[in-house]
Amino acid sequence: MDTFESRMDQKIAQVREYLTYMKEMPQIEQAADAIAAAFETDHLLASAGNGGSASNADQLIGEFIGRLNISRGPYGAVSFPGPAGFTAVGNDFGYDQVFARQAKAMLKKGDVFVGYSTSGNSPDVLEAVRACKANGVTTVGLCGTDGQLRHEVDIAIAFPMTDPQMMEEAHLFVTHVICDLVEKRVAANDPAAYRVH
């Protein structure tokens, strides 16, 4: 069994590698641009994933409703659905509809949906992307090398990796960078906003 220290050494090397790789991903700034434009024009952002990807999706929303580094008003970001809605749809329509059904009802042209899937094949995330595209919603996907998601979204942030935990960590870095870029751009036009961190 690897020791804690040797696993940490591997982790440090991996983190350095994917942070370096992020420099070659213009899709990150493209995604931030699309989200900032949505907020500036009173549109919405929604986000979804499963497991660790759900945590990342939730972070994206939380930072926009709350704040990242700038004190400002909230931006129009929604997590969906809550436990009652999630279990209702899962139970009545099938697990693959838990995000798509709400996307169909709520998201319109000008809104943005961000789907997270380390496999690239989570049916509930793919169904949500398809429902969004049918409504003219801009779609962003965070994933790895494999799977369908990168081929179906408008903006694919796809890391050259297959390890799910490493991908979840890389996706968190991307999430924070996107939040920071969006917040800076939108708050630049807000005279009441000021930096807190």
Place this chain on the structure above:
Amino acid sequence: MGNLDARLDFKIREMTEVLEFARNLPEIPKAADVIATAFETGHKLFAAGNGGGACNADQMVGEFVGRFRYQRGPFAAFSLPGLSGLTAIGNDFGFDQIYSRQVKGCLKPGDVFVGYSCSGNSPNIIEAIRAANSAGVTTIGFSGWTGKLYKEANIGIALPPCNWQSLEEVQLILTHLICELVETRLCAKDPTAYRIH
């Protein structure tokens, strides 16, 4: 939007520094030992945080209840109350009690509570740590170098000063590593468990 190179170069340096510091912290493998022992002896784990800390806490619980690198049975971990419990306690007792009340109701000696707080001073996490300590529960705290959390937890995982998003990112990486160490130890004794990642 401006290119990300300078930001990412800074992030690479900062992450390397903080992760190398963490690599030498005996508290991390110690936390994994304590959690593994809890699961082996029929006890349970409860993890909590706010915002990004809640996402990290949720990830820890999800990886234990689901699976991480091994196909195996579930480990006994649970997360904060669902929305109706959370809003009930927040509304009736105050936001600082949302975790401590559940700690008092559900955790016994031999169980483990893991709290995440970047500031080290989030009232609902400090209240939960105090309730857990009073109940004879083993407490683990993730924070920076400021605040009360790392001093009041039995095992304080305190990371050097850095941008708070970096702190959350490192906490996610350490959360994953702790899950890995716990799972590897428990699965070594389970003839039906096998590696999948």
